[in-house]
Amino acid sequence: MAEKPQPVQVLYCGVCGLPAEYCEFGPDFEKCKPWLIQNAPDFYPEFLKESNGTETDKVSDKLQSTTISEGSSTSKPEEVKRLPGGKIKKKVRTFKDFSCYLKHANLSFKDKQEIIIEKVTRNKRKSITTIKGLELFGVKLSDASKKLGKKFATGASLVKGPTEKEQIDVQGDIAYDIVEFITKTWPDVPESAIFFIEDGKKVPAA
Amino acid sequence: MFKKFSTEEVSGQNQVKASVQRRIRQSIAEEYPLLEPVLEDLLPKKSPLIVAKCQNHLNLVVVNNVPLFFNIRDGPYMPTLRLLHQYPNIMKKLQVDRGAIKFVLSGANIMCPGLTSPGGALDVEVGAETPVAIMAEGKQHALAIGFTKMSAKDIKAINKGIGVDNMHYLNDGLWKMERLD
Numbered sequence: 001m002a003e004k005p006q007p008v009q010v011l012y013c014g015v016c017g018l019p020a021e022y023c024e025f026g027p028d029f030e031k032c033k034p035w036l037i038q039n040a041p042d043f044y045p046e047f048l049k050e051s052n053g054t055e056t057d058k059v060s061d062k063l064q065s066t067t068i069s070e071g072s073s074t075s076k077p078e079e080v081k082r083l084p085g086g087k088i089k090k091k092v093r094t095f096k097d098f099s100c101y102l103k104h105a106n107l108s109f110k111d112k113q114e115i116i117i118e119k120v121t122r123n124k125r126k127s128i129t130t131i132k133g134l135e136l137f138g139v140k141l142s143d144a145s146k147k148l149g150k151k152f153a154t155g156a157s158l159v160k161g162p163t164e165k166e167q168i169d170v171q172g173d174i175a176y177d178i179v180e181f182i183t184k185t186w187p188d189v190p191e192s193a194i195f196f197i198e199d200g201k202k203v204p205a206a
Numbered sequence: 207m208f209k210k211f212s213t214e215e216v217s218g219q220n221q222v223k224a225s226v227q228r229r230i231r232q233s234i235a236e237e238y239p240l241l242e243p244v245l246e247d248l249l250p251k252k253s254p255l256i257v258a259k260c261q262n263h264l265n266l267v268v269v270n271n272v273p274l275f276f277n278i279r280d281g282p283y284m285p286t287l288r289l290l291h292q293y294p295n296i297m298k299k300l301q302v303d304r305g306a307i308k309f310v311l312s313g314a315n316i317m318c319p320g321l322t323s324p325g326g327a328l329d330v331e332v333g334a335e336t337p338v339a340i341m342a343e344g345k346q347h348a349l350a351i352g353f354t355k356m357s358a359k360d361i362k363a364i365n366k367g368i369g370v371d372n373m374h375y376l377n378d379g380l381w382k383m384e385r386l387d
Contacts, residue, residue, distance in 0.1 A: 007292035010347055018376050019291065019347045025311050026377065090229065165387075200214075 011040055070135050113137065115182065115189065118197040127173045130159075134168065134182075137189050141166055148174075151181055207262075207278075207372075209313045211379025213386065216257035219268065226253045230267060231255070234275060234283050234372035237337075238296040248274060248289075258386060271385045276374070281353075284337045287374060287381055290348050297339040300370060304343045310350050311377060316340060316370040318361045332358040338370060350375035 003168040010019050013035060016026040021039040023032040036044055115133040122128060134144055141158050145168045149156035170178075175196060183191050196203045222230070231249055235242045248257060249269055257267040258273070263343035267275040267283065275283040289296065302316060303325025310316060321328055332338055334357045340350040352370035354361075360370040374380055 003242065005293060005295070007244075010291040016377070017382070021345050021347065022307075022311070022376055025307050120298060139358060 014039065079123060099191070114193045114195055116195050116197060116202070117175055117178060119173055126171075127174065129170045129174050129178065131168045131178070132165070132185075135166065138194075139186055139189075141168060144168060145170075147185060148178075148181070151179070208374050208378040208380040211260075211383065212261075213383070214267075215250060215260045215379075216258045216386070217348055218385075219256050221254045222257045230255065230257075230275075236252065238281055238285070239291060240296045244293065258304075262387060263323045266380075266386065268386050271387045273380065273383060273386050276380070282337050283317050284353075284373060284379075287348060287351060287376060288384070290339055290351065294339070297337060298329050298332050298352075299327075299339045299341050299348070300329065300332065300354075300358075301325075301341040301343060307342045307345075309357070309370060310340060310342075311375055313372060313375060313378065315368045318365045318367060318369040321361055321365075321369055322365050328358045328361060330358050336358070337373070340370065340372075340375075 012018065013020050013023050013026070013032050015032045015035045016023060016028060018026045020036060021043045023029055023036055024044075026032060113133075113136045115131060115137075118130045120128045120130060120133070131148075132142075135141055144158045145158050148168060148170050152170060152172065152174050154174075156168060156170040157170045159167055179191060179194055182189055182194060192204065194204070213268075223367065227249075231245065234249075238317070241248070243321055249267075253270055256268040258268050260266060263279045265277050266273045267277075273286055274289050275285055277283045285293075285296065300316070300321055302310060302320040303323045305323075306320035320326055323356055327341075329338075334354055337365050338352050338354055339348040340352050342349050350372050351374040353373050354370050355368050356364065
């Protein structure tokens, strides 16, 4: 076997996500500047020269206006703090919303705890109802599927979704009775957290 | 093509069966022979290979929730830019001049003059209808992935109109979709 070429590590801008050298063509070069001065001075040597002069003042002014915490500390350590903080926040968010199928960037953290009910038709008049997101409320999925099967007297099974997320498939169209059932059996699930998918759109059940 | 692209365009994603997996792997290996040694790392046989079908006959090859390749209808597989940045030498490269960068990054197709001008560079061996990496004058990394409309010789000879279709560029929808789940 031939030698493995090592993957090249590319430096991506922490602000806009482009490779650092393309920041100047990115959506907001001005915002990237402070990050670039810190992390990728090689690409934009002209900044360093400027940064001794007026540029840093401007940049630090901007920084202070964007960060909430203001103090007598110099701008540079503050920036260092700010960046990892931002990254950690992002990571937390993505971790939480892996179970959320519809991504809405502006949804707040709590809204992502939701149950999504979808009806899939098979063989024209037979259907399957899938329930996603129950685990977010601390419900044991295997118990839930058993209860559902008993209640509706149909097959209910725990299925691994295409991307390793678990969902419950219940045979038959039970979309409308299921809201009541869920709220009754698991009182900590608010009705407002249950959504249907109709024609590819998310419709709240309540 | 990916100018506006989000998870909503994914109409379905399936774990494909082993024979299809093998076919995808084979066609990728054929197309990018330099990638073959690392193919096992990229598309491990153990972990499931998922093909996400999207609108406009577009398929994404997804491994561990990361989109790695895409193709249109039964066309050639093309790597995503993030993958190409890691293995920059797997594709033939065309270089555009500095003036074109701005337009390419907003999704424009690559016009011949941008490739033939002093800032541009052409690999003469590139034929028509092949996927290529679009590099830029004075930059190290690729900024787009294109699909040539005419061969490099024609680009030089005709020097007019669209030379390369822009398939995927920095900061488009697919670029922003680092993970698909």
